Amino acid sequence: MTYHRITTILLSITIALAVWAESHYATYLNNFAPFTSENNNNVKIDDNKLIISNNFSNDIIIADTVATGIKKFKFYVRAANLNNDGIKSHKYIDTGDNSTKKLDNTAWGIVWGYIDRQNFYAAITSCHDPYPHDDIFSNRSMTINILKVQDSSISVLKSIDINDGIDLLTGYNVLNVEYDGSKTSIAIGNKELRYIAEFEDICYSPNSQYGLLVGPAAKLAVERIVFKHSPITAKLLETGWTMQSLNEYFKKSNDALEGFWTFFDKSLNEELLKTGGRYTLALVKNGNGYDIIYVDGAQVNQPEWSCGMLKGRITPTQFIDNYSLLWYDAMMRPFDKDVYAIIENYTLLSLYFPAQKSMIRFAKSINHKKDNLH
Helix, strand or coil: CCCCCEEEEECCCCCCCCCCCEEEEECHHHCCCCCCCCCCCCEEEECCEEEEECCECCEEEEEECCCCCCEEEEEEEEEEECCCCCCCCEEEEECCCCEEEEECCCEEEEEEEEEECCEEEEEEEEEECCCCCCCCCCCCEEEEEEEEEECCEEEEEEEEEECCCCCCCCCCEEEEEEECCCCEEEEEECCCCEEEEEECCCCCCCCCEEEEEECCCCEEEEEEEEEEEEECHHHHCECCCCHHHHHHHHHHCCCCCCEEEEEEEEECCCCCCCCCEEEEEEEEEECCEEEEEEEEEECCCHHHCCCCEEEEEEEECCCCCEEEEEEECCCCCEECCCCEEEEECCCEEEEEEHHHCEEEEEEECCCCCHHHCC
């Protein structure tokens, strides 16, 4: 295949992204939007399938503009290469000299982390058989090349050959890529997904996209395109505070509540609520309330927590020393319904979870004078 000359059809769609998770489906039920275009003669809908025919030597990429970067995502396509019968060659026009050529093994794949035609990742599938006309010696298999294209330079991150668990002719396969916030995994299969590759060191741009790649002479029938994404919670909770900046800030603070607070004691119904650690926290004034900043002490899900992340927020109510509470538990799930906080004598912070019949208390590490409260 020719990866250096790519015809890109970039389709725009306006979607209001949900705060947490969102799924985007492209099927015949929504006319495969936004992967169809009236101005593109190579794309049509036939028999409830999205049909993409590539009659030229340039690979076609059709990319949605839904951003995938710095989010967890799962993207999969169920599709069949109709020009993959394993017997006859298929024609295409070489755009370099306008000549007609033939190709035995056409290819298709998915792209993600797509910025432009010079920068993206791809998983490309193609089948091959050293004895296509001999049933006895036939050994047909599929190669999946996982590529990184950076500034038009192509790197093969991994190449995998498989011959089972997939359709090696014109039937349907699912090609899948997912990112869990730290690693990227690739899977394929016709009935069950098989994970074939995993990468730990891929970082994505916030404006990266996803889409389809159709190689020369390939004819792709797409049954379903699904893209699911959700924020990486740890990134949402980043505040920019560090231990050094907190220390410097508190040296200048005259607010009696600002400062470090350490775990004091607890009263928990262990069947309903368990503490995620013996936390050290910091209270920092923010607007009309205080951000609760995580400093140290996580035991459950400890690798995900780092100093400076938001652990919660308290906001004053009409009752003296009583605050509404937002609290992120050890798994970073928000608690904000029927929970509250009370601060006694500017030195004892109590967090109440009535539905869980539980309470956790923190003590002020360094006392401030009551007269300095503002």
